[in-house]
Amino acid sequence: MDNIIERNSASWRWENKTVFHARTVYDCSIDRSAVFNGQGEMLYSQEVVKEGFGSTSLMLKANTDIQDVRPRPACRFSLAINHENWQSFNRLSVWVYPKSQGFINFYFHAAITNKENQNIVHAPSLIPNQWNHVFFEFPDFVREDIIGISMGPLLMGCPPEANPEVAFYFSNIVLEQVSPDYDFGWDLEERIAYCHSGYFLDAEKKALVAASQASSFKLLNEQNEIVFSQPGRLIDNEYGQFWEFDFSTVQKPGLYKIQTGNKETALFPISSFPYREALWKSVHFLKSLRCGCEIKGVHSACHLTHHTIHPLDGRLIGDWGGWHDAGDVSQFAICTAEIVHALLDCAEKLGQHDEELSEMLLDEARHGANWLLKTHFGDGYRSLAVLYSIWTSNQIKSADLLKMETPTTIKNVAENGPFENFLASAALSACAKMFQKRDDIFAHYCLRIAKADFAFGVEGLKKGLFTRRWGRGPLAQVSGALVLAASQLYELTKDEKYLDVAVLSAQEVMDCQEVNLPNWQKPLRGFFYEDSDHKHYLSYEHRGHEQSPITGIIKLMAVAPHHPQFSKWKQTVTLYQEYIEKTKDFILPYGLLPAHIYEKDKINLDRFTLPNRDLLDSYLRQLHEQIETGIALDDEVFLRRFPIAIQRRGFHATLLSKTKAVSAISQSLNSARMRQVAINQVEWILGKNPFATSTMYGEGYNYHPLYVAFSQQLLGALPVGIKTKGSADVPYWPLVNNAVYKEVWGHTTAKFLWVLADLLL
Numbered sequence: 144m145d146n147i148i149e150r151n152s153a154s155w156r157w158e159n160k161t162v163f164h165a166r167t168v169y170d171c172s173i174d175r176s177a178v179f180n181g182q183g184e185m186l187y188s189q190e191v192v193k194e195g196f197g198s199t200s201l202m203l204k205a206n207t208d209i210q211d212v213r214p215r216p217a218c219r220f221s222l223a224i225n226h227e228n229w230q231s232f233n234r235l236s237v238w239v240y241p242k243s244q245g246f247i248n249f250y251f252h253a254a255i256t257n258k259e260n261q262n263i264v265h266a267p268s269l270i271p272n273q274w275n276h277v278f279f280e281f282p283d284f285v286r287e288d289i290i291g292i293s294m295g296p297l298l299m300g301c302p303p304e305a306n307p308e309v310a311f312y313f314s315n316i317v318l319e320q321v322s323p324d325y326d327f328g329w330d331l332e333e334r335i336a337y338c339h340s341g342y343f344l345d346a347e348k349k350a351l352v353a354a355s356q357a358s359s360f361k362l363l364n365e366q367n368e369i370v371f372s373q374p375g376r377l378i379d380n381e382y383g384q385f386w387e388f389d390f391s392t393v394q395k396p397g398l399y400k401i402q403t404g405n406k407e408t409a410l411f412p413i414s415s416f417p418y419r420e421a422l423w424k425s426v427h428f429l430k431s432l433r434c435g436c437e438i439k440g441v442h443s444a445c446h447l448t449h450h451t452i453h454p455l456d457g458r459l460i461g462d463w464g465g466w467h468d469a470g471d472v473s474q475f476a477i478c479t480a481e482i483v484h485a486l487l488d489c490a491e492k493l494g495q496h497d498e499e500l501s502e503m504l505l506d507e508a509r510h511g512a513n514w515l516l517k518t519h520f521g522d523g524y525r526s527l528a529v530l531y532s533i534w535t536s537n538q539i540k541s542a543d544l545l546k547m548e549t550p551t552t553i554k555n556v557a558e559n560g561p562f563e564n565f566l567a568s569a570a571l572s573a574c575a576k577m578f579q580k581r582d583d584i585f586a587h588y589c590l591r592i593a594k595a596d597f598a599f600g601v602e603g604l605k606k607g608l609f610t611r612r613w614g615r616g617p618l619a620q621v622s623g624a625l626v627l628a629a630s631q632l633y634e635l636t637k638d639e640k641y642l643d644v645a646v647l648s649a650q651e652v653m654d655c656q657e658v659n660l661p662n663w664q665k666p667l668r669g670f671f672y673e674d675s676d677h678k679h680y681l682s683y684e685h686r687g688h689e690q691s692p693i694t695g696i697i698k699l700m701a702v703a704p705h706h707p708q709f710s711k712w713k714q715t716v717t718l719y720q721e722y723i724e725k726t727k728d729f730i731l732p733y734g735l736l737p738a739h740i741y742e743k744d745k746i747n748l749d750r751f752t753l754p755n756r757d758l759l760d761s762y763l764r765q766l767h768e769q770i771e772t773g774i775a776l777d778d779e780v781f782l783r784r785f786p787i788a789i790q791r792r793g794f795h796a797t798l799l800s801k802t803k804a805v806s807a808i809s810q811s812l813n814s815a816r817m818r819q820v821a822i823n824q825v826e827w828i829l830g831k832n833p834f835a836t837s838t839m840y841g842e843g844y845n846y847h848p849l850y851v852a853f854s855q856q857l858l859g860a861l862p863v864g865i866k867t868k869g870s871a872d873v874p875y876w877p878l879v880n881n882a883v884y885k886e887v888w889g890h891t892t893a894k895f896l897w898v899l900a901d902l903l904l
């Protein structure tokens with residue numbers, strides 16, 4: 144670890160923790176009880192040995208040229224542990240040396256199992272041909288009776304430039320006791336919570352410490368001169384006791400740091416565009432996610448043999464291009480379309496203010512738009528869910544493998560999804576607008592496909608179509624997407640037919656909103672239900688689209704300001720603004736927006752990722768328990784701070800989709816208050832949270848390594864997000880690296896960029 148990105152990371156801090164005591168679990172020079180599982184072989188070797196750790200390493204060998212089978216073949220060893228009590232330890236440590244030629248990284252699992260057969264699995268990304276210190280804290284894992292550990296790489300294929308034969312050398316496995324990181328709750332202990340990326344000149348500027356710490360602070364400039372000092376404001380509420388340090392009156396651009404007691408922050412900017420670095424890094428992250436071409440330091444040209452097949456006529460479209468979506472290097476049309484749209488909106492806003500960055504955004508948007516263009520079959524069908532999750536040699540080994548009757552060929556089957564078609568249409572029409580003066584041919588192509596996608600979307604919606612993977616979408620979400628796409632097409636073409644359909648669907652969106660104050664002890668209105676029957680509250684557990692009804696209506700207002708319905712549309716937006724106003728101070732001093740309203744007998748299980756449909760009663764019970772820990776609005780109605788979920792916990796995207804609605808309102812209604820609420824959410828992502836961590840890798844400080852699987856850590860990556868534990872409605876950000884919460888995700892970045900588009904200049 145010798146560069147600034149690593150030194151500012153949480154890994155660096157963890158690496159330098161004091162180890163109070165340690166005990167060897169397995170000495171590779173002596174012990175021989177390890178058992179091999181999976182593909183390959185296990186040996187003991189003196190070929191590669193970690194200095195100071197004995198004369199012998201445990202060695203795993205494997206051939207990575209595997210077929211695309213699930214679950215992934217592993218190459219691991221396991222150790223039986225004789226019901227040991229590990230209460231006096233909280234960290235497992237091992238050194239691993241992957242020896243290989245041509246690989247960028249290795250996907251690795253290290254796991255501990257207790258008597259109840261509960262596992263804690265840590266999945267770091269290992270760098271080849273050097274010793275990797277693999278360690279993870281497990282402060283809340285039940286460890287009175289440990290029965291086993293296991294570790295080794297999972298085999299994820301072999302890229303063309305690599306030698307498939309690989310070897311892994313392990314030095315001793317050690318249990319350690321360290322001072323564990325704070326990972327669950329709202330407390331700050333000795334940390335300073337602030338926005339690592341900095342503060343806008345004209346917005347609030349606040350930092351937080353626990354009330355047990357020094358009660359005043361100084362703001363210092365780059366020359367270490369005190370430019371501002373003030374006592375903190377005491378905040379004492381259900382989330383704890385805090386000092387809030389407010390330096391909002393400082394409005395001179397520059398680099399500053401906060402000093403309080405014997406602690407100080409790093410330098411951060413106060414400027415008209417403090418998130419420029421974060422924006423640049425986000426685009427850098429997307430460039431790292433590009434598929435189908437060489438990305439230096441990330442991968443060679445990839446997935447050139449993968450196709451989507453049309454289920455009705457057998458036509459094939461190559462899947463490569465666009466962006467890998469997440470740690471599993473899959474790709475989904477929904478995420479790609481929203482990334483394209485967000486990039487274009489940012490580029491438009493930056494425009495002449497920052498041409499260099501704007502052009503970079505446009506170039507990236509065009510890359511994604513090209514994937515949307517090529518994966519359009521021309522009859523409503525698109526490549527919607529493309530699963531790769533393997534490196535291959537890019538050779539199709541037999542022509543038979545391309546036939547529809549071959550089981551592996553039907554892995555990626557095209558579907559006709561109206562929601563996906565509306566998102567693609569909106570993204571491509573935004574593309575047509577931005578490129579019309581830059582590249583006439585490209586702009587016309589985008590507009591033609593945008594019109595076609597829109598027409599297929601409308602037709603599909605009439606037929607009641609929806610995709611197999613995601614099911615029928617909420618009306619508020621799907622109609623919102625329709626209104627956005629139609630409004631953009633109307634703006635571009637001036638064709639009244641788009642306005643007509645937008646107006647009709649806007650009414651459907653409005654019908655999904657609660658406009659009356661319910662008879663609750665703490666009544667709220669302005670939020671959305673899934674459908675016009677008001678049976679289920681609009682809520683999300685993983686991807687977030689809460690912005691959809693609002694961004695659709697706001698765009699319609701922008702393109703048809705003299706329409707007779709305008710005041711009704713504005714009322715919809717104003718009511719949602721009221722909902723935000725009334726809930727924005729529920730989680731002070733962080734200013735985090737609560738997630739969703741829930742009622743026990745109004746849960747739509749179709750909206751949840753449930754691993755086993757036979758356990759629905761159990762899941763429902765768990766969801767009910769989670770609902771009860773929310774903020775009570777009435778006897779049976781609760782506003783959860785974080786979404787309820789069974790499997791996919793991690794909530795940046797749900798938060799940022801709501802934030803996008805708020806930032807769009809701030810623009811539409813010119814509301815500084817809504818802008819501040821949106822900024823507060825970005826600050827949560829970038830450091831002003833109980834863990835004082837920036838969750839963007841390589842931005843700010845104290846960022847955790849993320850779950851990348853197929854690459855080394857990626858600069859600018861945002862994860863699925865801070866999660867919850869059990870039924871508690873409390874933030875949880877454990878050190879263990881695993882999916883989905885730590886998984887890098889283009890969808891999070893899309894929502895982040897889309898919010899930034901409204902906060903820029």
Ligand SMILES: [Zn+2]
Nearest residue numbers: 434435445446
């Ligand atoms: Zn790829």
